[in-house]
Amino acid sequence: MQLREFTAAADTTRDTVRFYIEEDLLTPNKSAGKYVFTRQEITAYDEIMQLKQLGFSIELIKKIKQQHDIHCSTSEQWQQNLALVEKEIQRAEHELKRIAQRKEKLIRVSNQLKNLLMAQ
Incomplete structure (x- = not known):
């Protein structure tokens, strides 16, 4: 299929x-200067989208793809993917803490503004 x-x-x-x-x-093939896509590229695109929805960066998606290409369906690939996923979990936990701190600060500002409005 074409683009x-x-x-x-x-x-x-x-x-x-x-x-x-x-x-x-x-990595679609090219024929007569045009990309030719197969079902394999649709599957690859779907996998990219799933990883993007999990919050993975392009660089991490490239690493996962590279591991897949080199060590497809081996324990080595799974171990490396697990390490990447666990690192992303830690990053998400850090981000959640940062967001919780921001929320608390915003709540304090909101309460201060409400107190000022009520004092009028």
């Missing part, structure tokens, strides 16, 4: 697909 068909099947845009091609996350 237009791929974007419709994957429910995405040309620019998005070209970005992932430039990042070497999608």
Whole structure:
């Protein structure tokens, strides 16, 4: 299938697909100067989207893909992916703490403003 068909099947845009091609996350063949996509690229795109929804950066997605390409379905790949996932969990926990602290500060400011308004 060509780019237009791929974007419709994957429910995405040309620019998005070209970005992932430039990042070497999608690797369609070329024929007569045009990209030719297969079901494999749709699967790869879906996997990229799942990882993006989990909050993985492009760099981490590249690492996961690289491990998959080198050590497909081996315990080594799974161990390395587990390490990446656990690191992301720690990053998310840190972010949650930061957000909770920000929320507390905003609540204090909100309460101060409410007190000022009530004192009038």
